[in-house]
Amino acid sequence: MSEAAKQPSFLHKYLAFFHIRFSAGLQYRAAALAGIATQFFWGFMETLLYNAFWRGDPSAFPMGLQATVNYIWFRQAMLSMFNSWHFDSSIFSAITGGSISMELIRPCDLYAMWLTKSCASRLSRVVLRCMPILVIASFLPAGYGMRFPEGCETAGDVVFALAVTLISLIGSLLVVSSIEMFVYISTFYTLNHAGVRMVYGMVAGFLGGELVPLPFLPDGFYDVLQYLPFAAVQSAPCLIWGGTLAGMDALRTVGLQFIWAAVLIVTGRMWLNRSLKRVVVQGG
Amino acid sequence: MIRLSHIKKSFRVSRRAGGIKNAVGSFFRRQYDTVEALADISFEIGDGEMVGYIGPNGAGKSSTVKVMSGILTPDSGECVINGRVPWKQRKEHVSELGVVFGQRSALWWDVPVADSFELLQAIYSVDPIEYRRNLDRLTEMLDLSQLLQTPTRQLSLGQRMRCEIAAALIHSPKILFLDEPTIGLDAVSKIAVRDFVADLNRERGTTVILTTHDMQDIEALTKRIILIGRGRILLDGQLSDLRHRFEGRRRLTAEFTGSADLTALPEGASLLTLDGREGLSAVSDGSHRAVFAIDGSPSALISLLSGKTELTDIAVESTSIDEIVVNMYREYGV
Amino acid sequence: MKKISNLTVYRKFLSIHLRSLMQYKASFIMTLLGQFSGAFSAFLTIYFLLRRFGTVEGYTYQEVLLCFASIYMAFSLAETFARGLDRFPAVIGNGEFDRILVRPRNEIFQVIASKTELTRLGRLLQAIVTFCYAIPASGIDFTPDKILCLVLMVVCGALVFVGVFVIFAFICFFTLEGLEFMNILTDGVREHGSYPFDIYGKEIMTVMTFVVPYTLVQVYPLHYLIGRTDSLLNLFAPLLALVFLIPCALLWKLGVRHYKSTGS
Known part of the structure; x- marks a missing residue:
C-alpha cells in the first residue's frame, strides 16, 4: 500500500472513534445542566473569596484581581477538560479484566486509540458546558466577572490573546490526556487503580494549580512548578487568559506545553507497548 | 381474611x-x-x-x-x-405479612444468612423464643443448616430462594x-x-x-x-x-386382548388410531392398543370397552394447565 | 409482643455494615485514604491562602481552621450515618424502597439505617487532626459554654446536612435526572463553608440563612466561639437551625405519598 492511500483511512479510523465518544458524551443533557450550575456556583464563590482577600491585602496578590477572576472563571468553564478525576472505566476494565486481547485484535495502534477516546470524551463534555459559564461570567460586574485579559489595549491584543489561549487549550488537552494514559498503563502493574488515581489526584491538585492558582503558592514554588507537565494542564491557558502570561511569556509557555505533550505521548506509547509485551508473554 | x-x-x-x-x-x-x-x-x-x-x-x-x-x-x-x-x-x-419478591433479595449480600435473619428478628420485633422455634423449624424444613453461615452472595439461586422464603417467614406472618x-x-x-x-x-x-x-x-x-x-x-x-370448562378433548389410550369391533362408540368419543393405524376399526384376537379422543367424561367409553374386551391398561391424559391457560387467554382476548 | 426499639435495630444494622466492610478491607482503606486526601487538599488550600494573606475579613488562620474543621466534621458525620439518603436514587431505582415499605418500621429510619458509609470517616479524621491543632493554637479559653458551642455547631450542623439529604431524597421520588445540582448545597457548602459565610458578602449570608440555615451552625456560633460576641443567641443559634428539619420531614412525607400513589 502506498503512503498516500494509507493516509486518509488512517485518519478516518481515529475520527470515527472520536465521533463515537464525542456523541456519547453529548447525550447526558440533564447531567450537563446540573454540572454547569454546580461549576458556576463554585466559580462564583471562589471569586467572592478572592475578593475578600483582595479587600484585606491587595499587595499580597501575586497577580491582579482581574487576572485572578479570569483564571477562576476560565478554569470553571473548562473544568471538565482539565480535571484529573475523570477516567474511562472501560479502559481500566479492559486492562484488569483481560479483554485487552480483544482490543489488540483491532488493526490500530492501541495507544492512539485510547488517546483519541480520552481527548474526545473530555472535549465533548467541555463543549456543552463551557459556553454558558463563559457567557454568564462575562456579564457579571467588574471584579467578579470575566473580562478580556489584563493589559489588552487594542483589538489586535485581544485577538492575539484569544489565539494563544486556544492553542494553549489544545496543548492542555494533549497533556492531560497523555498523563491520563500513564494512569491507565500503570494499572498493568498495580491492577488496583484506586491508589494510583488517588495519588495522581493529589499531585495534580497541588502541582497543577487545582487548589490555588500556582502563583498563590509560597514564593519560589511557581518558579519551579511552571516547568512541570502538571502546570501545562490548567495553569497555562488560565494564566494566559488572565493576562498574567502575555506576549513572549505566553508563547514560551505554549511551546513548553507542546514539548511536554510530545514527550509524554512518545514515552507513554513506548511504555504501553512494553507493558503489552509483558501481558502477552504472561497471558500466553 | x-x-x-x-x-x-x-x-x-x-x-x-x-x-x-x-x-x-x-x-x-x-x-x-x-x-x-x-x-x-x-x-x-x-x-x-x-x-x-x-x-x-x-x-x-x-x-x-x-x-x-x-x-x-x-x-x-x-x-x-x-x-x-x-x-x-x-x-x-x-x-x-411475608413477601417474597422472586427477583429481589431481602437478605444482606455480604454477611452470613444467619446474620440477616437476626436483623429481621429485630426489625419485626420477634420474640426471641418464638424466633428460635421458627428458625429451627425453617432450618429443618428447608434444609438450611449448611447455608446459615454462608454469605448470601455465595449461595446458588436455589439455595438463596430457600433462604428468602425462610426470611419472609421469620416473623410467622x-x-x-x-x-x-x-x-x-x-x-x-x-x-x-x-x-x-x-x-x-x-x-x-x-x-x-x-x-x-x-x-x-x-x-x-x-x-x-x-x-x-x-x-x-x-x-x-x-x-x-x-x-x-377450558380443557379441550382429552386422549384416552386403552390396551386390551381379544377381538373387538369399535365402530359404534358413545357420544363424544371417537377412535383416533387402532394398533397405530388410522381408519382401522375392528381387530381379531391378540393384544391391541387403541387411542380415542373424548369430550367430557370418559366413563361411558370405558364401560363399553370393558364390556367388549379384556382391558389390560387404560390411561386418560389431561390437557396441561399451560394449554388451559392459553385457551382462557384466547377466550377472553387478553 | 414487645416492640424492639429502633436503637437496637440500628445497632444490628451497624454491626451488619461493619461485618460487610471486613470483607473488603483493602478497598475500604483505599477509599478511606482517598477521602482523607481530598480533605487534606482542602486544608492545604486554606493553609496556602492564609499563609500568604494572614487574615481574611478579620478571621485569623486558626479561626478559619475551626470553621473548616467543624463544617467538615458535621458533613462527614452526616455522610457516614445518613448515606442511605445520599444513595436514594439507587434505593428507588432497584425497588429497594418497596422492600422497605413491607417492613414494619419507619421508612426514613430504614433508609438511613440501610447504609453506613464508614469510608467517609476519612474526612472526619482530617477534621479531628485540624481540631487538635486549631483548638490549642486559637488561644480561646475553652470554658464549658465554648465547648457546648462547638458541640452544637458540629451536631446541629450534621443534622442540617441530613435535612438537605432528605430534600435530595424527596426530589428522587419525582425524578432521577440532573440531581447533581444538589451538590451545591452539600459538597459546595462543605468546601466553601470552610470559610465563615460572612466573608462572601450579604447576599450569600441571606441565602445560607434562609434557604438552608447553614449560617446558624457556622458564622453565628463561630462568633460566639472566637469571642466576637457574648450573645447567647449566637451560642444557641444551632438549635434554631433545627427548625429546618420540619419542612424537610413534611417534604419526605409528601414524597412517600407520591411514591405510594404511583408505585414507582
Whole structure:
C-alpha cells in the first residue's frame, strides 16, 4: 500500500472513534445542566473569596484581581477538560479484566486509540458546558466577572490573546490526556487503580494549580512548578487568559506545553507497548 | 381474611416521541397517556386459603399485590385485610405479612444468612423464643443448616430462594405473598420450595397468594386460581372447574386382548388410531392398543370397552394447565 | 409482643455494615485514604491562602481552621450515618424502597439505617487532626459554654446536612435526572463553608440563612466561639437551625405519598 492511500483511512479510523465518544458524551443533557450550575456556583464563590482577600491585602496578590477572576472563571468553564478525576472505566476494565486481547485484535495502534477516546470524551463534555459559564461570567460586574485579559489595549491584543489561549487549550488537552494514559498503563502493574488515581489526584491538585492558582503558592514554588507537565494542564491557558502570561511569556509557555505533550505521548506509547509485551508473554 | 372490592388504579405515563424538537416540547408541556392498571378488581380470600394469581405480563398482577402490601394506594375501591386497610395502617399490616419478591433479595449480600435473619428478628420485633422455634423449624424444613453461615452472595439461586422464603417467614406472618418463587430454579429446588409451601399452608394455616408463570407451581399448590387480564378479574374459581370448562378433548389410550369391533362408540368419543393405524376399526384376537379422543367424561367409553374386551391398561391424559391457560387467554382476548 | 426499639435495630444494622466492610478491607482503606486526601487538599488550600494573606475579613488562620474543621466534621458525620439518603436514587431505582415499605418500621429510619458509609470517616479524621491543632493554637479559653458551642455547631450542623439529604431524597421520588445540582448545597457548602459565610458578602449570608440555615451552625456560633460576641443567641443559634428539619420531614412525607400513589 502506498503512503498516500494509507493516509486518509488512517485518519478516518481515529475520527470515527472520536465521533463515537464525542456523541456519547453529548447525550447526558440533564447531567450537563446540573454540572454547569454546580461549576458556576463554585466559580462564583471562589471569586467572592478572592475578593475578600483582595479587600484585606491587595499587595499580597501575586497577580491582579482581574487576572485572578479570569483564571477562576476560565478554569470553571473548562473544568471538565482539565480535571484529573475523570477516567474511562472501560479502559481500566479492559486492562484488569483481560479483554485487552480483544482490543489488540483491532488493526490500530492501541495507544492512539485510547488517546483519541480520552481527548474526545473530555472535549465533548467541555463543549456543552463551557459556553454558558463563559457567557454568564462575562456579564457579571467588574471584579467578579470575566473580562478580556489584563493589559489588552487594542483589538489586535485581544485577538492575539484569544489565539494563544486556544492553542494553549489544545496543548492542555494533549497533556492531560497523555498523563491520563500513564494512569491507565500503570494499572498493568498495580491492577488496583484506586491508589494510583488517588495519588495522581493529589499531585495534580497541588502541582497543577487545582487548589490555588500556582502563583498563590509560597514564593519560589511557581518558579519551579511552571516547568512541570502538571502546570501545562490548567495553569497555562488560565494564566494566559488572565493576562498574567502575555506576549513572549505566553508563547514560551505554549511551546513548553507542546514539548511536554510530545514527550509524554512518545514515552507513554513506548511504555504501553512494553507493558503489552509483558501481558502477552504472561497471558500466553 | 382478604377482601378487595372495586379496586381501581390508573397511572399517567408521559408520552415521548423521538427527536430534539419533541424533547424540548415535552420539557414545557408534557403529554400523558392514562393507563388503567386495575380497572375493577374484587375478590375475597379466606384465612388459610392458597390461591394462584395468574395473568400475562402487564395484566395488573403486581399492582394488585402492591395494593395488598400497602405499597400502592388505589384511586378508589376498598381493600381490607385482617380488618385493616393496608396503605393506612401500613406498619400493623405488614407485621403480619411475608413477601417474597422472586427477583429481589431481602437478605444482606455480604454477611452470613444467619446474620440477616437476626436483623429481621429485630426489625419485626420477634420474640426471641418464638424466633428460635421458627428458625429451627425453617432450618429443618428447608434444609438450611449448611447455608446459615454462608454469605448470601455465595449461595446458588436455589439455595438463596430457600433462604428468602425462610426470611419472609421469620416473623410467622398470617399471609404470605410469593412472587415468582420458582423462577430460574432447578427442578430439585422447585420441588423443595413447592413441598415446603404446601406444608406451611397445611400445618400453619398460612394464607398464601402465589403469582407465577410456572403452571406446575399452580398445579402443585393451589386449588383456586384467579385470572387477571387488562386490569380485570376474568375468572375466579377452582382449578378443577376450570379444567372442565377450558380443557379441550382429552386422549384416552386403552390396551386390551381379544377381538373387538369399535365402530359404534358413545357420544363424544371417537377412535383416533387402532394398533397405530388410522381408519382401522375392528381387530381379531391378540393384544391391541387403541387411542380415542373424548369430550367430557370418559366413563361411558370405558364401560363399553370393558364390556367388549379384556382391558389390560387404560390411561386418560389431561390437557396441561399451560394449554388451559392459553385457551382462557384466547377466550377472553387478553 | 414487645416492640424492639429502633436503637437496637440500628445497632444490628451497624454491626451488619461493619461485618460487610471486613470483607473488603483493602478497598475500604483505599477509599478511606482517598477521602482523607481530598480533605487534606482542602486544608492545604486554606493553609496556602492564609499563609500568604494572614487574615481574611478579620478571621485569623486558626479561626478559619475551626470553621473548616467543624463544617467538615458535621458533613462527614452526616455522610457516614445518613448515606442511605445520599444513595436514594439507587434505593428507588432497584425497588429497594418497596422492600422497605413491607417492613414494619419507619421508612426514613430504614433508609438511613440501610447504609453506613464508614469510608467517609476519612474526612472526619482530617477534621479531628485540624481540631487538635486549631483548638490549642486559637488561644480561646475553652470554658464549658465554648465547648457546648462547638458541640452544637458540629451536631446541629450534621443534622442540617441530613435535612438537605432528605430534600435530595424527596426530589428522587419525582425524578432521577440532573440531581447533581444538589451538590451545591452539600459538597459546595462543605468546601466553601470552610470559610465563615460572612466573608462572601450579604447576599450569600441571606441565602445560607434562609434557604438552608447553614449560617446558624457556622458564622453565628463561630462568633460566639472566637469571642466576637457574648450573645447567647449566637451560642444557641444551632438549635434554631433545627427548625429546618420540619419542612424537610413534611417534604419526605409528601414524597412517600407520591411514591405510594404511583408505585414507582
